Amino acid sequence: MKALARVRQAVYRFLAEVFLLPTEERISGLREAATALGGEAVLAGFPFFPAWQRLLRELEGLRSAQTLREVYERGFAGRGGPDLSSLLRGSFYLGGDPEAVAALCGRLEREYASAGLALSPQLRGAPDHLSVELEYLAFLCGREADAWQGGDVREARNVMVRQVRFLDCCVASWVPGLAERLVREDLPELYRAGAAACEAFVEQDRRFVSFVSQVWETGA
């Protein structure tokens, strides 16, 4: 379980990085991580594996980080192109209700703060950004792995309950919408593959963690 939690942590972190500004350094880090995670046999045990492989193939086939960066800046950073920056934020999928947006951002900031986390300066004001939510899940998986390592099953289970709650109310509720939307946008295939991998992994992980909790409760 500890090893599995570490792998899940790495996948969440990987997916979070895909949707940040693609600098040379970041792309090179992603490629290294892809090589390391590509050897994780356990990933083939999960249904998201085909989507994951597709993402790795897109990353491998990526020619120029510079071109990708320009596309990202035009689209997701909203500089000079059709502004797609809001697509990566959970609040976009709330139907434009400002009160709901404020409530969501407040709830997320409280959630992060309760775990002892604060948003980094470049992401301040965007607690609902896809990368932030995925990074937070990576953090929770890390805490879960620590608990398993220390033999603290109760704590591990508590963290898993927290993961399910977060997935249900946040990223798992809107990532399918993002994946559907990105199919229609003129963007590099990497982002479509990234969104599909996010959708598949988040759904699978929500089910897996709920399943483990259920197994724990029923002992069967």
Place this chain on the structure above:
Amino acid sequence: MTDRGPVVVLLCHHVALEPKVDLEILRADLALRYPRGTVHVVDGLCEDPARLERLIPQSGATNAVLGLCGGELDERELQAALRRAGLDPLGVGQVDLGTWCRGMDGSLATRKARVLLGAAVAAALAFPGSKPANAKPYLPARLSRRSFLRLPVPAYRAMPSWDPDRCATDEGCHLCVEACPVQAVSRLDGRIRIDTSRCEACGVCASQCPRETLSFPGYSPPEVEARVRALLEDGDGIAPRGILFVCSKATPTGPVHPGWMPVPLACAAMATASWLMAPLLLGATAVGVLRCTGPCPNAPGEKVLRTVEFCRELLAAVGEPEERVQWLPQLQQPPGAGLPAREGRRRVPPGVFRTSPEVVSSVLLQVVESIAWQPELDLPHPGAPTGVVEINPQACTGCGMCGRACPTGALAYREEGGAVSLSFEAARCIGCELCLETCPEGESGAIRVERRFAPKRLREGPTELCRHEQARCVRCGAPVAPRAMLERVMSLLGEDAGPLRAHLTQFCSSCRPLGAPRGGGPPQA
């Protein structure tokens, strides 16, 4: 083969030992029939599924069928190997040749294996693909808490997923919620939610949805139909042939007559009346249902029994032996033992396993027609998949709520020419009673629904059940409401309604504020 891409057939070499399948003949025959596909005999396929990883990519296949000996197979390892080979494990057909060809001599076992594998190839070609929401984790064996720290990766099986585009839950439909035997399906904020941890993946919700809103890869209507057609169309000297719908948890305990052709279902309760009857149109001598052994967590027995009973009564009513449809048939006997052979197979266009009401009623009508057309037949039965709605015009107020609630469009409410009308099309009615549930005059007997099969009604097309004149606004001439409805409201308000009475009956909703008594505000009773 269609353009969906080739299917690779992988045979466990143990099937040459028990059952005694001649693998060389089987391989040559399959290769001849499916030239785009590939057939491999794999040493130790069941012991080491990882062997598939090399063979499948070499074949260029987009789906696979496994012919298994019935030995122990690690489902998790198999699924991982299939994923690494680039296939979706939920679409890969597994045929347990060990069970279904057991006890047959070599030639018969080989022919039966070919028919079963051919049908599995047909089903694999019809696989619609799966979504992340279709994968439900499970552990193949029980797990103690002690082993919790080393929880293995689960295996995954298919479960239904919801498609909002076709769903009528906005109009109040909750048939899938009602159908679920384990209360895993619920409605929330106009959406259908399926609780993964509760869901038993029985598929009853999917087979009961008249809008085909729930997709269940592996057991979808096109896959079931492709398999049934292939099992019945494939000539190999095996006769008579019967279709046996088999619960995924059921295993026949004794020998099985080669004529019984298994069609796996997630749960026996998925079998609808049209699924039980369609094979008879396609040439089956008999149709059987094999439910799981032991207590069923989904408790489908009563429901599927009602369905089987309806099919049997319908057959009997048109002069056909009711034994053509059997619950728990004697599998060692040939299908339809003692029954006369059915007349030649009919040409039936594809799509007869769809669950939309028009298809269901059309299949039943075709069965009746193929035996003896009896327009006057009228068979009331709680297991009937069709219904008849009757309106009492004296009690109906023409409010139209029934029409809006009808998930299939069997009841249609129209406003035209200064009147409202309610029409009914029996071929679309599934007897779900959602109209009755929503009718405000239900207690007065305004609407009556009965599950019944009445061929004449099914052929009639839409017929008007009632018509009500509309009251017109005295100010602008717009329709206010059906007069019958206003009279009903007035009778509820009583004699003391006074100015409110005139106000409500004379003005439309736009003009009511303008027509209000001086002083503003709503008129006081």
